[in-house]
Amino acid sequence: MRINPEGREGIRINTIVFVIIIAVVTATALKYDWAWWVLALVDAFLVWRIIFFVRFFREPQRPLLREADVLFAPADGKIVVIEEVEGPEFMGGRCLQLSVYMNFYNVHVNWSPIDGEVIYKDHFQGDYHLAWQPKSSAENEHTTVGLRTDSGKTVAFRQIAGWIARRIVCYPQEGDRLEQNQKVGCIKFGSRVDLFVPVDSKVLVEIGQKVVGTQTPLVRL
Secondary structure, X not given: OEEOXXXXXXXXXXXXXHHHHHHHHHHHHOOOOOHHHHHHHHHHHHHHHHHHHHHHOEEOOOOOOOOOOEEEOOOOEEEEEEEEEEOOHHHOOEEEEEEEEEOOOOOOEEEOOOXXXXXXXXXXXXXXXXXXXXXXXXXXXXXXXXXXXOOOOEEEEEEEEOOOOOEEEEOOOOOOEXXXXXXXXXXXXXXXXXXXXXXXXXXXXXXXXXXXXXXXXXXXX
16 A cells, blocks of 8 residues: 655654654653653554554555546545536536545545546635535635546536645646546545536436545446
């Protein structure tokens, strides 16, 4: 299992702090018996933090699935929205929105749901409502990426920061070519990813269903 690059610095810093504190508290404990209790508590806390970073930023290696005109889940999580909405401006009207909510324990890497050319990218500096709330899609901080698929359809995915999540990492730039299930970034500490597709698309999942990034087909164009 790999660790996403976005989490490696946190793991290094926590490990260095762990070693320094252990050295200091151990030296103190040699003089004062009570310090051994402090050492045990500090050890437990720092080990938990290191395990947390490793787990949160894990990057699983999964089979590469490919299917034309099918959008796979761009993130691990649960389907919380399937509805017709006014799409991003560049899509020119109504579309279907599907939202995948990532809880604290899900993998937080994000992937491109389909092959296509990046024709739009925009970052909105917004609020930090709870990610499962409907208004979070428009009002929370988010990054929207628009794709023109190989069949000429226009779709989009949106990485949305939540109440705890405060940093969105999005690698693609306008003009880039994305391959289906290619890693495109991550959202630190929980949030959601929205998909926007044409209204005549066939939805393959239902509300409340758990999905696996790169593995679960969500929509057929």
